[in-house]
Amino acid sequence: MPDSGAARTGLKNDRRLQMLEATIKQHQYSKDALLEILHTAQELYGYLDRDLLLHVSRQLRLPPSQVYGVATFYNLFKLKKPGTHVVTVCMGTACYVKGAEDIVSAVEREFNVIRGGTTGDGRLSLFVTRCIGACAMAPNAIVDGETVGKATVENVLKRVKAVLEAEMVEAR
Amino acid sequence: MKPDELRGLAQKEQEARKSYRFRINVCCSSGCMPFGALRVLTAFRDAVREFKVEEECYVARTGCIGTCSLAPAVLVEPGDYLYQNVTPERAREIVKEHIVNGRPVKSMLYGNEAFFKKQLRVVLRNTGKIDPLRIEDYIAVGGYYALLKALTRMTPQGVIEEVALSGLKGRGGAGFLTGLKWRYVARAPGSPKYVIANLDEGDPGVFANRTLAEADPHAILEGMAIAAYAVGSQKGYIYVRSEYPLAVQTLKKAIEAAKSMGFLGENIFETSFSFDVELRLGAGAFVAGEETAILASIEGRRAMPRPRPPYPAQSGLWGKPTLVNNVETLANVPVILLKGSEWFSSIGSKNCTGTKCFSLTGKVNNPGLIEVPMGITLREVVFEIGGGVPPGRRFKAVQVGGPSGGFLPEQLLDLPIDYESLTKAGAIMGSGGIVVLDDTSCMVDTAKFFTEFCVDESCGKCTPCRAGLHKLFKILDGFTRGEGSVEDLSKVEDLCEFIKEASLCGLGQTAPNPTLTTLRYFRDEYVAHVMDKRCPAGKCFRSGGGGGVE
Structure with a gap:
């Protein structure tokens, strides 16, 4: 029976870890279930840091290189902590031909953040994604989970400013 | 389940369905959900109660109706009345006028019959008309x-x-x-x-x-x-x-x-x-x-x-x-x-039977999800079902098959849609994407966009795909910045052929298609970029996103 290994990888023994363990157990520690387990881990923790990946590799008895290889191969897995707020611009073909690039560049300039990155203060991440499938409403952007269809530079910037400001108000 | 039970259940359900005079199908697919489809669904259910027509009008949560640009879309049966851009307020009005007073609300109806006329729904036979969760x-x-x-x-x-x-x-x-x-x-x-x-x-x-x-x-x-x-x-x-x-x-x-x-x-x-x-x-x-x-x-x-x-x-x-x-x-x-x-x-053409679903998007008046018999021409899809490009713009190309597909020009619009014809023209059927481009799109830039996608998505296992596509991207990127010469054009062609021939899987073997087809059908745009340092669509050579040609 593999030990939980939590102490050695520096993961806190909390509810998230217990849920992760339950998933690993449900898959009977099967190496084939690596993707499913990484999905669960990211859902629970928000992103996959080094300790978490090491933990998964120990539990499944897989070399860390293989776990790291899989985690970096697939676009969905995030290895860095995302910002408090997230704006994702769709860069599918339909959105691209309708000017998604202009929206991405505008967000980059306005908030001093590069695509795929997070602002220095950790408040905003900018991601681009390959097609969210709402192509008929192109271009699309998603601001904190809410989709802006037929997006323009103006309405995306406005929406992002609004979520950033709302947070400031709450903080006060 | 026993065979007889299935028959019995089907009959019971059909009768239940018939007992309603009206059925309101509210599209709750990913295309309509971000635009308030669930609120519209609730509004319909509330309105049906408010006007006391629950007994004769069933409100169903369904999948895609097809007219995704009109989100949220609602289909009222019988008669297939299609309402567009429905809001909770409009939902109440539809129940009041259409269901209670028997007068469809003309101002909100989708006025475009042509979108459905040439379609044939085999795969999508039930979409938008049944509740996927039941x-x-x-x-x-x-x-x-x-x-x-x-x-x-x-x-x-x-x-x-x-x-x-x-x-x-x-x-x-x-x-x-x-x-x-x-x-x-x-x-x-x-x-x-x-x-x-x-x-x-x-x-x-x-x-x-x-x-x-x-x-x-x-x-x-x-x-x-x-x-x-x-x-x-x-x-x-x-x-x-x-x-x-x-x-x-x-x-x-x-x-x-x-x-x-x-x-x-x-x-x-x-x-x-x-x-x-x-x-x-x-x-x-x-x-x-x-x-x-x-x-x-x-x-x-x-x-x-x-x-x-x-x-x-x-x-x-x-x-x-x-x-x-x-x-x-x-x-x-x-x-x-x-x-x-x-x-x-009996559907489709001789060598290519049945239908095909396409996502019709880009610079087209009626984007959405369509299903057409094989053998239909691209012109019928783009101009009849799609309603052509927006007013004031000129059709330039249609992109079929995504990053593995190709761009086809106006003169090829009468090509029938089947696997062979598309492949011969340099595109592929792919998983069914048709993106329409008008004169505001630059073909060099769009070829670069797809190449960049394939560079990102190359798994890295074989060198022709991993290194070849990267090289190709660099050259195309140079073209859009005013670098490159006429000799580079033939280099690009050689490189594309090499990547096609030598790559391990379908990704690499088809990744040069967007570049090859744009070179084949829109060579003048490449020449304008490398010789005159000019982008006919006004998309490239921009500094800081300011727009305009240098």
């Missing part, structure tokens, strides 16, 4: 009858023959004969055997498979079960993109419902046939849709393709014979068994 809705329209027929009145051999006779080809893009593929798997030695439904629709700008899964998940499950019976498999996987949360949820619930009704599981319809289906989530890798890469991904590894042979039919999941079919292919199967191969092969 298995009873699917049964009411004849669901699981084909499975019943296969299991009780046909041999596995007979099923394969019927599918082969229909001429159905793989809808994932390659166009391999489905019946033949099934025969290979059925004959392959080894057990267990596996069936994989491929729902890794990775092309940007394509959403037909997702929409099918969200709107009619049981059609996929039924197709899978029939395929499994035919090839002798007891275990299936649906590999679905995790970027499609609604499709994932819908499929999960559909699998549960099918299990509890006994359409999946042990001894289906009291026969010796047992079949179980599991979902597997992708994690964002375009190459995972390739049929050997999908195997690696389901086995929990990096989705890297391997050389064929051996084909998955001989050595697939965990080295066992495996059938990999696209979900659209599978959704065709129940209809073929019920209506017969002869009926199916």
Whole structure:
């Protein structure tokens, strides 16, 4: 029976870890279930840091290189902590031909953040994604989970400013 | 479930459906959800109660109706009245006027008959008209009858023959004969055997498979079960993109419902046939849709393709014979068994039977999800169904087949849509994306966009794809910045041919298509970029996104 290994990888023994363990157990520690387990881990923790990946590799008895290889191969897995707020611009073909690039560049300039990155203060991440499938409403952007269809530079910037400001108000 | 029970249930559901005079179908697919579809659904249900017409008007939560640019869309039966951009307030008005007073609200109706006129719905036969979360809705329209027929009145051999006779080809893009593929798997030695439904629709700008899964998940499950019976498999996987949360949820619930009704599981319809289906989530890798890469991904590894042979039919999941079919292919199967191969092969053209679903997007007046008979021309799709490019703009090209496809110019618009014609013209059927471009799009820039996509998505296993595409991207990027010479154009052509010839899998072999077709049909734009340092569409050579030509 593999030990939980939590102490050695520096993961806190909390509810998230217990849920992760339950998933690993449900898959009977099967190496084939690596993707499913990484999905669960990211859902629970928000992103996959080094300790978490090491933990998964120990539990499944897989070399860390293989776990790291899989985690970096697939676009969905995030290895860095995302910002408090997230704006994702769709860069599918339909959105691209309708000017998604202009929206991405505008967000980059306005908030001093590069695509795929997070602002220095950790408040905003900018991601681009390959097609969210709402192509008929192109271009699309998603601001904190809410989709802006037929997006323009103006309405995306406005929406992002609004979520950033709302947070400031709450903080006060 | 016993055969008689299925018939009884279908009859009961049909009668229940008939007892309502009206049915309001509210599209709640990914296209309409972000724009308030659930609020509209609630508003309809409230309004029906408010006006006390619950007894005669049923409000259903359905999948995609097809007119995705009018989100949220609502279809009122009978008469198929299609309402566009419905809001909660408008929902109340529709109930008041249309249902209570019997006067459809003309000002909100979708006025474009042409969008539906040339379409033929075989795969999308139920989408937008049934509630995907109610298995009873699917049964009411004849669901699981084909499975019943296969299991009780046909041999596995007979099923394969019927599918082969229909001429159905793989809808994932390659166009391999489905019946033949099934025969290979059925004959392959080894057990267990596996069936994989491929729902890794990775092309940007394509959403037909997702929409099918969200709107009619049981059609996929039924197709899978029939395929499994035919090839002798007891275990299936649906590999679905995790970027499609609604499709994932819908499929999960559909699998549960099918299990509890006994359409999946042990001894289906009291026969010796047992079949179980599991979902597997992708994690964002375009190459995972390739049929050997999908195997690696389901086995929990990096989705890297391997050389064929051996084909998955001989050595697939965990080295066992495996059938990999696209979900659209599978959704065709129940209809073929019920209506017969002869009926199916009467649709479309001689060498290419049946229909194909397309996501029609880009600079077109009526974007949306469409299904057309094979052999229809691109012109009919773009100008009749799609309504042409927006006013004041000029049509430039149509992009068929995504990053692996090609750009076709005006003079090729009369090309019939089938696997052969498209491939000959330099494009591919692909998974069914049609993106229309007008004169504001630069062909060099768009070729660069697709090449960049393939650079990102190349798995890195073989050098021609990994290094060749990177080199290609650099040259194209140079063109859009005013670098490069006429000699570079022939270099690009050589490089493209080399990548096509030498790459290991479909991704690399088709990645140069966008560049090659733009060079073939829009060479003048490349020449303008490298000779005159000018972008005819005014897209390139921009500094800091300010716009205009330098």
